[in-house]
Amino acid sequence: MIKISTNSKKDVYIHAALIISLLLALFFGFFFVYLPWSTNHGETITVPNLKGLTIEEMEDLLSERNLNYEVSDCTFVAGAKPLTVLSQYPLTNSKVKEGRKIYLTINSETPPQIKLPQLNGLSVRSAEQQLLISGLLKGNLKYVNDIRINEVIEVEYQGKKIESGTLISKGSKVDLVIGNGTGDVEMEVPDLVGKPFDEVKILLAGMQLQVGSVIYESESDQPAGTVTKQNCTTCSNDKIHAGETIDLWVAGTPPN
Structure with missing residues (x-):
């Protein structure tokens, strides 16, 4: 001791x-x-940008920096390559210790199946919003003769008509068939000259035609409220489609 x-x-x-x-x-x-x-x-390590990298590329980059990773979520984003990094935490350029685990969200290889929402009867804008909410994309707009102007008449997927509730892949494009406001069937242009304007409006509504411009003629010698002239700029060979308009000239002065 x-x-x-x-x-x-x-x-x-x-x-x-x-x-x-x-x-x-x-x-x-x-x-x-x-x-x-x-x-x-x-000593700290700068977290690299992993977004858009494949799993192999991401693993090589993290291995070079002695960092680890864990896939915390797997989802599907249309337009992104399958099995690539969508997001990361900690974020790019963060300072971390060696061996730190980076949590990743990976884009799924197979898109989930979702139901086509009800689009028939909606305006083009409303249909686009419903597609966006559902994870679908708007394809082409196809206009057809139909009195329902700017309204979805039907939906097509890969060239075929499909109904609401049909299962399709998330991120798919669907085409919208839209009414152009004119009917498919031709009819004779009605003769409206000499008829009272109020009667003409009822007649046109019953034929699914529209009153276009109304020009009043205060110096006409016809009784006030009488149609003196008509014109249809879209008519051909005295034929008209439902939804088209006819311009009218009416005797008298505009109502107050």
């Missing part, structure tokens, strides 16, 4: 100094040598 001499104050001071020196050496050795060596204290 080592005996420590304490015969004088000098011996006590020497031994106290030795003990303090030993404690300081242990303190600095632990915090400034051992900890940096064991935990890379003060």
